[in-house]
Amino acid sequence: MPEYEAIIGLETHIQLNTTTKIFCSCKADSWEDPPNTNICPVCTGLPGVLPVLNQAVVEKAVLLAAAMHAEVQPLSYFDRKNYFYPDLPKGYQISQYDMPLARGGYLDLPMPAGYTRQVTIHKLHIEEDAGKTKHEHGQRLIDFNRCGVPLVEMVTGPDLRSADEAAQYIIRLRQLLRWLDISEADMEKGHLRCDANVSIRPKGADYLNPKTEIKNVNSIVSVRDAIQTEIERQIRQVEAGNRIEAWTLEWDEAEGLLRKMRSKENLADYRYFHEPDLLPVRIDAAWREAIFVDLPELPLERRARFTRQYGLPEYDADILTGERSLSDYFEGAVQAYGGDPKRVSNWLMNDVLRMINERGLLAGDLRLVPAYLAEIIKLVDAGTINISTGKSLLENVESTGRAPAEIVQAEGLARVSDEDALRVISAGVLAENPEQVASYKAGKVTLIGWFVGQVMKKSQGKADPQLARTILEQLITKSES
Numbered sequence: 072m073p074e075y076e077a078i079i080g081l082e083t084h085i086q087l088n089t090t091t092k093i094f095c096s097c098k099a100d101s102w103e104d105p106p107n108t109n110i111c112p113v114c115t116g117l118p119g120v121l122p123v124l125n126q127a128v129v130e131k132a133v134l135l136a137a138a139m140h141a142e143v144q145p146l147s148y149f150d151r152k153n154y155f156y157p158d159l160p161k162g163y164q165i166s167q168y169d170m171p172l173a174r175g176g177y178l179d180l181p182m183p184a185g186y187t188r189q190v191t192i193h194k195l196h197i198e199e200d201a202g203k204t205k206h207e208h209g210q211r212l213i214d215f216n217r218c219g220v221p222l223v224e225m226v227t228g229p230d231l232r233s234a235d236e237a238a239q240y241i242i243r244l245r246q247l248l249r250w251l252d253i254s255e256a257d258m259e260k261g262h263l264r265c266d267a268n269v270s271i272r273p274k275g276a277d278y279l280n281p282k283t284e285i286k287n288v289n290s291i292v293s294v295r296d297a298i299q300t301e302i303e304r305q306i307r308q309v310e311a312g313n314r315i316e317a318w319t320l321e322w323d324e325a326e327g328l329l330r331k332m333r334s335k336e337n338l339a340d341y342r343y344f345h346e347p348d349l350l351p352v353r354i355d356a357a358w359r360e361a362i363f364v365d366l367p368e369l370p371l372e373r374r375a376r377f378t379r380q381y382g383l384p385e386y387d388a389d390i391l392t393g394e395r396s397l398s399d400y401f402e403g404a405v406q407a408y409g410g411d412p413k414r415v416s417n418w419l420m421n422d423v424l425r426m427i428n429e430r431g432l433l434a435g436d437l438r439l440v441p442a443y444l445a446e447i448i449k450l451v452d453a454g455t456i457n458i459s460t461g462k463s464l465l466e467n468v469e470s471t472g473r474a475p476a477e478i479v480q481a482e483g484l485a486r487v488s489d490e491d492a493l494r495v496i497s498a499g500v501l502a503e504n505p506e507q508v509a510s511y512k513a514g515k516v517t518l519i520g521w522f523v524g525q526v527m528k529k530s531q532g533k534a535d536p537q538l539a540r541t542i543l544e545q546l547i548t549k550s551e552s
């Protein structure tokens with residue numbers, strides 16, 4: 072049996088997080104709103120209305136194009152894509168066709184196995200979304216809220232070679248969209264939608280076989296599972312001597328199987344023509360530069376810099392740049408701390424990250440600001456508090472918003488290393504336990520650990536155990552003479 076490789080291309084639709092729709096002032100995000108409440112004559116396509124382009128849509132799409140290393144076109148056009156469907160009230164969708172907003176581009180995918188897969192995109196364009204159709208009790212219900220919601224469409228080249236690589240593309244794309252703050256990129260809410268084209272060929276071959284298209288994969292796990300299932304199906308078909316037919320398949324997430332939707336029809340004739348109601352989009356150098364001012368250091372660049380500049384392991388750098396707010400937080404804390412960045416990373420990844428996840432916050436929303444985290448680590452470094460006090464201090468600062476040093480002082484959390492205070496506690500422990508003192512003197516010297524334990528208990532864990540041990544030994548020896 073020959074070895075096969077998969078050829079996978081992904082088509083993604085990204086909902087931009089603008090306040091209003093692409094061609095009218097209706098609210099763009101209707102996730103929690105009742106059907107047909109965010110609509111107007113423009114987005115429902117009533118006669119006599121004219122669309123007005125939302126500038127923020129262009130700017131967010133240009134940011135994405137730049138981050139994808141695509142070339143932003145100085146001139147692009149909107150086109151009418153004509154087709155009839157009940158949730159498309161105008162009878163056409165305003166999209167871009169032969170003169171899209173940006174061309175070319177790629178995204179690098181560092182794979183967990185250690186290699187990097189470069190995924191190309193041919194073009195990037197903006198368009199309006201259609202409405203939603205729902206079948207209920209034998210009726211077809213239509214919600215126009217989604218009509219006119221701004222989308223970016225990007226189609227990758229046939230560059231992906233496994234289900235894992237496809238999943239990784241979606242993971243990195245989602246990270247990038249959130250990093251740029253241009254989309255919530257929540258697959259469950261349809262902010263990031265993905266269709267996959269899948270074919271197989273003997274490994275090393277350079278021709279393409281007929282492909283199938285998988286629709287409606289709405290989570291990263293589904294992307295991976297659906298594609299893997301389809302690769303295995305195609306291999307079984309070919310091994311059995313059958314031909315792969317160009318089907319359109321639908322992934323049933325609950326059942327974990329693919330259903331045939333239809334045999335792929337010939338390329339539909341959408342009768343594209345330039346949209347006469349909208350001017351072409353002209354992006355001159357000045358506007359482009361003004362948009363690029365908002366282009367941040369990208370996640371993979373920052374990840375590389377974190378290993379280089381701070382000497383972090385790749386594992387740490389990857390987690391700390393998983394989300395922009397977290398990576399900003401890390402850098403703020405490193406700056407405030409001034410010591411070993413790996414120490415900050417450990418505190419962040421072990422304790423602060425758990426707090427962020429439990430509370431469903433972004434790092435930037437914490438009341439435990441980077442300077443406070445740095446302060447806590449310094450208090451531990453200086454021996455003012457022990458590590459377990461330091462960890463409980465994280466929660467305390469987060470719930471009260473007070474400065475760590477202030478809490479330490481107000482609640483008397485400082486480690487008891489004051490000799491006089493420890494001497495008093497130690498003397499008390501010895502006086503209360505004459506039998507153990509006698510055993511110790513009779514030669515059971517291992518009891519010293521038990522005495523230290525008692526001192527720790529009485530000091531509520533704040534005693535310096537080393538110092539307590541020295542004082543206890545002194546006190547017992549003194550009582551012997």
Ligand SMILES: [Zn+2]
Nearest residue numbers: 095097111114
């Ligand atoms: Zn509207």
